[in-house]
Amino acid sequence: MPELPEVETVRRGLEPVLTGQRISVAQVNRPDLRWPFPDRMADRLTGQTVTALRRRSKYILADLSSGETLIIHLGMSGRMLISGSQLGTFHHEHPAPAKHDHVVFDMANGARVTFNDARRFGAMDMIATEAVEDHWLIRDIGPEPLGNAFDGDYLVEAFRGRNTPVKSALLDQRLVAGLGNIYVCEVLYRAGIHPKRKAGRIAAPRVAGLVPIIRDVLQEAIEAGGSSLRDYRQADGELGYFQHGFKVYDRESQPCQTEGCEAVIGRIVQSGRSSFFCPKCQR
Numbered sequence: 001m002p003e004l005p006e007v008e009t010v011r012r013g014l015e016p017v018l019t020g021q022r023i024s025v026a027q028v029n030r031p032d033l034r035w036p037f038p039d040r041m042a043d044r045l046t047g048q049t050v051t052a053l054r055r056r057s058k059y060i061l062a063d064l065s066s067g068e069t070l071i072i073h074l075g076m077s078g079r080m081l082i083s084g085s086q087l088g089t090f091h092h093e094h095p096a097p098a099k100h101d102h103v104v105f106d107m108a109n110g111a112r113v114t115f116n117d118a119r120r121f122g123a124m125d126m127i128a129t130e131a132v133e134d135h136w137l138i139r140d141i142g143p144e145p146l147g148n149a150f151d152g153d154y155l156v157e158a159f160r161g162r163n164t165p166v167k168s169a170l171l172d173q174r175l176v177a178g179l180g181n182i183y184v185c186e187v188l189y190r191a192g193i194h195p196k197r198k199a200g201r202i203a204a205p206r207v208a209g210l211v212p213i214i215r216d217v218l219q220e221a222i223e224a225g226g227s228s229l230r231d232y233r234q235a236d237g238e239l240g241y242f243q244h245g246f247k248v249y250d251r252e253s254q255p256c257q258t259e260g261c262e263a264v265i266g267r268i269v270q271s272g273r274s275s276f277f278c279p280k281c282q283r
């Protein structure tokens with residue numbers, strides 16, 4: 001499942017193809033993905049220019065010249081594929097069968113952007129640009145972890161009195177946007193905090209110290225995604241899925257990478273999801 005850095009990588013990959021460009025034809029090949037598409041979606045997209053391509057949490061937001069915004073969620077398996085002509089570094093052919101090509105944008109610049117989603121947990125909706133923050137998928141989401149509203153004071157306040165494990169608190173999208181299982185594991189490892197520690201019981205300076213760690217972990221992953229875009233080896237133009245060196249995630253029973261630590265990475269299940277951690281480094 002794509003997390004915030006992967007979605008940001010997809011957004012950056014789409015930007016040169018979509019931003020400032022006109023959609024000649026939008027083709028919508030089925031009535032729904034996870035939820036029904038909005039009424040007349042193809043008509044409302046066709047002929048519009050994408051004035052900005054933004055991200056909020058794990059949603060990609062394409063602002064249109066009509067004053068509406070297309071909200072895109074990749075879901076579990078949604079992929080954006082770029083093909084067509086005149087794309088410079090983003091010139092790719094898309095040989096995959098069209099079976100799961102649910103929405104296709106033919107751009108006036110000759111690029112074709114295809115939303116392919118075999119499992120159909122993805123979603124698209126449209127809303128007036130000025131109302132995006134009130135959209136039901138977005139209105140309850142907390143501050144962006146890379147934005148200014150997310151700082152030490154905010155997180156200390158948000159953790160105060162919380163009896164839930166720090167792992168669950170950081171996964172709570174109302175508290176902070178876009179953090180998923182993989183990056184929360186990495187953040188807690190780097191912070192030396194055990195995933196079971198109660199959020200409200202961690203000393204304020206350690207809580208505040210999570211903020212720069214969260215930013216660093218996400219930023220490093222976004223940069224890794226960026227380099228995966230630059231030296232792109234996959235032939236099909238798929239954006240946003242890249243190998244990234246994780247320190248604890250999915251490393252159960254492997255040696256801890258902290259120098260001088262001889263413990264092995266453990267795994268516990270919290271709220272149905274695996275937490276990977278070093279039992280020695282994380283307290």
Ligand SMILES: [Zn+2]
Pocket residue numbers: 256257258261262263278279280281282
């Ligand atoms: Zn360790």
